[in-house]
Amino acid sequence: xxxxxxxxxxxxxxxxxxxxxxxxxxxxxxxxxxxxxxxxxxxxxxxxxxxxxxxxxxxxxxxxxxxxxxxxxxxxxxxxxxxxxxxxxxxxxxxxxxxxxxxxxxxxxxxxxxxxxxxxxxxxxxxxxxxxxxxxxxxxxxxxxxxxxxxxxxxxxxxxxxxxxxxxxxxxxxxxxxxxxxxxxxxxxxxxxxxxxxxxxxxxxxxxxxxxxxxxxxxxxxxxxxxxxxxxxxxxxxxxxxxxxxxxxxxxxxxxxxxxxxxxxxxxxxxxxxxxx
Amino acid sequence: xxxxxxxxxxxxxxxxxxxxxxxxxxxxxxxxxxxxxxxxxxxxxxxxxxxxxxxxxxxxxxxxxxxxxxxxxxxxxxxxxxxxxxxxxxxxxxxxxxxxxxxxxxxxxxxxxxxxxxxxxxxxxxxxxxxxxxxxxxxxxxxxxxxxxxxxxxxxxxxxxxxxxxxxxxxxxxxxxxxxxxxxxxxxxxxxxxxxxxxxxxxxxxxxxxxxxxxxxxxxxxxxxxxxxxxxxxxxxxxxxxxxxxxxxxxxxxxxxxxxxxxxxxxxxxxxxxxxxxxxxxxxxxxxxxxxxxxxxxxxxxxxxxxxxxxxxxxxxxxxxxxxxxxxxxxxxxxxxxxxxxxxxxxxxxxxxxxxxxxxxxxxxxxxxxxxxxxxxxxxxxxxxxxxxxxxxxxxxxxxxxxx
Numbered sequence: 001x002x003x004x005x006x007x008x009x010x011x012x013x014x015x016x017x018x019x020x021x022x023x024x025x026x027x028x029x030x031x032x033x034x035x036x037x038x039x040x041x042x043x044x045x046x047x048x049x050x051x052x053x054x055x056x057x058x059x060x061x062x063x064x065x066x067x068x069x070x071x072x073x074x075x076x077x078x079x080x081x082x083x084x085x086x087x088x089x090x091x092x093x094x095x096x097x098x099x100x101x102x103x104x105x106x107x108x109x110x111x112x113x114x115x116x117x118x119x120x121x122x123x124x125x126x127x128x129x130x131x132x133x134x135x136x137x138x139x140x141x142x143x144x145x146x147x148x149x150x151x152x153x154x155x156x157x158x159x160x161x162x163x164x165x166x167x168x169x170x171x172x173x174x175x176x177x178x179x180x181x182x183x184x185x186x187x188x189x190x191x192x193x194x195x196x197x198x199x200x201x202x203x204x205x206x207x208x209x210x211x212x213x214x215x216x217x218x219x220x221x222x223x224x225x226x227x228x229x230x231x232x233x234x235x236x237x238x239x240x241x242x243x244x245x246x247x248x249x250x251x252x253x254x255x256x257x258x259x260x261x262x263x264x265x266x267x268x269x270x271x272x273x274x275x276x277x
Numbered sequence: 278x279x280x281x282x283x284x285x286x287x288x289x290x291x292x293x294x295x296x297x298x299x300x301x302x303x304x305x306x307x308x309x310x311x312x313x314x315x316x317x318x319x320x321x322x323x324x325x326x327x328x329x330x331x332x333x334x335x336x337x338x339x340x341x342x343x344x345x346x347x348x349x350x351x352x353x354x355x356x357x358x359x360x361x362x363x364x365x366x367x368x369x370x371x372x373x374x375x376x377x378x379x380x381x382x383x384x385x386x387x388x389x390x391x392x393x394x395x396x397x398x399x400x401x402x403x404x405x406x407x408x409x410x411x412x413x414x415x416x417x418x419x420x421x422x423x424x425x426x427x428x429x430x431x432x433x434x435x436x437x438x439x440x441x442x443x444x445x446x447x448x449x450x451x452x453x454x455x456x457x458x459x460x461x462x463x464x465x466x467x468x469x470x471x472x473x474x475x476x477x478x479x480x481x482x483x484x485x486x487x488x489x490x491x492x493x494x495x496x497x498x499x500x501x502x503x504x505x506x507x508x509x510x511x512x513x514x515x516x517x518x519x520x521x522x523x524x525x526x527x528x529x530x531x532x533x534x535x536x537x538x539x540x541x542x543x544x545x546x547x548x549x550x551x552x553x554x555x556x557x558x559x560x561x562x563x564x565x566x567x568x569x570x571x572x573x574x575x576x577x578x579x580x581x582x583x584x585x586x587x588x589x590x591x592x593x594x595x596x597x598x599x600x601x602x603x604x605x606x607x608x609x610x611x612x613x614x615x616x617x618x619x620x621x622x623x624x625x626x627x628x629x630x631x632x633x634x635x636x637x638x639x640x641x642x643x644x645x646x647x648x649x650x651x652x653x654x655x656x657x658x659x660x661x662x663x664x665x666x667x668x669x670x671x672x673x674x675x676x677x678x679x680x681x
Contacts, residue, residue, distance in 0.1 A: 003496055022451070022462065054568075054579075054580065055449065055580045055581045056449065056454065056455075056458055056566060056581050057458075058303075058304070058408065058458050058461045058462065058567070059304040059306075059461075059462070060462075061462075062448070065448055065546045067450075069449075072580065077578055078578055104565075105302060105565045106565045106566060106573075106575070106579040106581075107578060107579045107580075108562045109564060109565055109570075110564060110575070110577075110578060110579030111578075111579070131304050132302045132303055132304060132565065133302065134301065134302075134303060134304070134305050136292060136300070136301050136302060136308065137300055137302055154305065155304065155305040155306075156305060157304070157305045157306035158306075159305075159306050159307075159308075159309045159310065159468065160308075160309065161309065164308075167666065168305065179304075179305070179306060179518060182306055182465060182466055182467075182468060182469075183306075183465055183466035184462045184465055184466065185461075188466075
C-alpha cells in the first residue's frame with residue numbers, strides 16, 4: 001500500500017480531512033526551501049506537493065510562475081528536487097508523509113520516463129501530479145509509475161463531465177485532484193456549494209479520496225472544503241507567504257520559514273476543526 | 278529508421294499524433310474543450326456551406342488566389358533555377374495568416390463563441406485575427422510579448438485601430454512563447470465563451486491539422502497555377518519556418534509527389550553554432566510544450582530556452598509537430614539562414630524585384646540565393662513570399678544604421 005493510500009486511510013480513521021501543502025522546490029533557494037519542507041508535517045501538512053520549477057508553467061497563475069523563476073534562478077534542478085526529498089526522508093525519519101512531485105511533463109520526458117520514475121521512487125517520492133498530462137496521454141507514464149510504486153494523481157475540473165470522468169479515473173491512483181475553478185492557480189475561489197456538488201459527483205464514480213485545490217487561501221476556506229472533500233490543497237497562499245518573507249533584493253529575511261509554517265499551522269487548524277462522520 | 282509510409286498526407290492519427298509528435302498535452306480543464314473543437318471542426322470541414330463561406334471570404338475579402346509570379350530578374354541574378362514567388366504577401370493584412378484566421382473565426386461563430394483570443398509574435402497573426410474579429414463583430418484580445426510590442430509597434434497600432442485589445446505579456450522572456458502561455462491561461466479561465474485562434478500549425482490536436490488545412494490553399498493554388506504556366510509540377514519548394522504554418526500550407530499538397538524537393542528554412546539567428554537562434558529542428562530535440570510533442574529549444578533538463586531571431590515571427594523555441602515528423606521521415610530538408618543572411622536577402626529582393634519582403638520570408642530567400650545557383654535552369658523553384666515587409670522597415674533601418 002502506498003504512503004498516499006495509508007495516509008488517507010489514517011485520516012479516515014481519525015475522522016478528519018487532510019491538508020495538502022504545495023511549495024515550489026528551491027524557492028527562494030535550496031536551503032530555505034528545505035527548511036520549509038522539513039517543517040511542514042510538524043506544522044500540520046498531511047501530504048506535500050513539491051513543485052518542480054519549469055520555465056513555462058501554462059496552468060499556473062503569477063504567484064507560482066514567479067516562484068518557479070526564483071527557484072530556477074537560485075539553481076534548482078530536477079536532481080536538486082530529488083535531493084530535497086531524499087534528505088527529508090533521511091534527516092527527519094518521516095517515512096509516513098507522502099510527497100508528490102507536481103509540475104509539467106517535459107521535465108519527466110527529458111530524463112526518460114522510466115529513469116525519472118526509478119530515481120523519484122528511490123528518493124522517497126510517492127506520486128506525481130503532472131498538469132499537462134491528461135488521460136489521453138497518460139499511458140506513457142502510468143506503467144512506469146506503477147512499476148516503481150508511484151501514484152499518478154490526475155486532475156479533474158468543472159469541465160470534466162460524467163461521461164469523461166471514468167477516463168480520468170482509469171489513470172488515477174492515490175487520490176483524485178479536483179481543480180475547483182476554471183482557470184489558473186491562485187486566482188478565483190469556488191463556492192462551498194460548487195465544491196460539495198462536484199465532490200459528490202466525483203465520488204459517485206470512484207472510491208478514491210478526493211482532494212480539492214485552486215483558490216483556497218484561508219483557514220475558513222480550508223474548513224469549508226474539508227466539510228466535503230477528503231483533503232484541501234493550498235499552494236498559492238503559501239508561495240505568496242514565501243515571497244512576503246523576501247527583502248527588497250529578493251533575499252530571505254530571518255522570519256521567513258517560521259512565517260510560512262505559522263500559516264500552515266493555521267490552515268491545519270481550519271481543516272482539523274471539521275470532524276467527519 | 279521507420280519504413281516510409283504510403284502517404285505523407287494522412288496524419289494525424291485519431292489521437293492527434295504524427296508518429297511520436299503532436300498529441301494533446303494540456304490541462305484537464307481544456308481537454309473537454311479541445312474535444313469539442315475537434316468535433317466542431319470535423320463537422321465544419323464536411324459542410325459545403327462552411328467551405329463555401331470560407332472560399333467566398335478568401336476570394337472577395339482576402340484577395341485569393343494570390344499570384345504565382347515568375348521572378349525573372351532574381352532568376353537571372355542567381356543564374357540557376359527558374360524562381361517563382363507565391364505572392365501571399367499580397368493578401369489582405371499582408372501575410373498568409375489571414376487564410377487560417379478566416380477559417381478559425383468562422384468556426385468560432387459557428388460554435389457560438391462570443392470572444393476570440395490569439396497570441397502573436399511579429400503581430401501578423403494578431404492583425405489578421407483583429408481584422409476577422411472586426412469583420413464578424415466579435416471582441417478580440419491579442420496576447421503579445423512586451424519585447425515584441427516594442428519592436429513591432431506599427432502592428433500594435435493596427436490591432437488597436439481594428440478594435441482589438443492588445444495585452445502585453447511580461448512573464449518569462451516576454452516573447453511569443455510567453456504570449457502563448459498567457460493565451461492558454463486566459464483560455465482555461467474563460468473557456469465557455471472563448472475561442473482560442475492559434476496562429477500556427479502547433480498547439481494541441483486538432484490545431485496543427487486544422488491550421489494546416491486552412492493554409493493548404495497556398496499549395497493547392499500553386500499546383501493549379503504552375504500547371505497552367507509550366508504544364509508540370511515544380512521541382513523545388515522553399516519556405517521559412519517559425520511555427521511552420523506558411524511552409525506547411527505550401528508543402529503539404531506536394532508531400533506525396535516524390536519528384537518535388539522540399540526545403541524548410543529556420544531562423545539561424547546569430548548562427549546555430551552560437552546557440553542564439555530559433556532553429557528548433559536543427560538545434561533542438563523532442564519535448565513537450567504548448568500542448569504538443571515536437572522539437573524544442575531546451576536545456577539538458579527540459580527547461581525551455583529562449584529563441585533568438587531578427588524576425589519576431591520566427592522567434593519561437595518550438596515548431597509544428599508535423600514538421601518534426603516530416604524531418605524524421607526524411608521527406609523535408611530543414612536548413613537555417615542567419616539574421617545577416619536574411620537582411621542581405623531582404624535588400625536584394627527590394628532592389629531586383631521591387632518587392633519589400635517581411636523578414637520571415639527573407640530567410641527563405643536567403644536560402645534560395647544559396648540553392649538556386651546550384652540547380653539547373655529548367656528547375657522550377659517556388660518560394661513562398663508569405664508576408665510583406667512594411668512592418669519591418671524600422672527594425673531593418675536600425676540594423677542598417679539608417680534613420681527613418
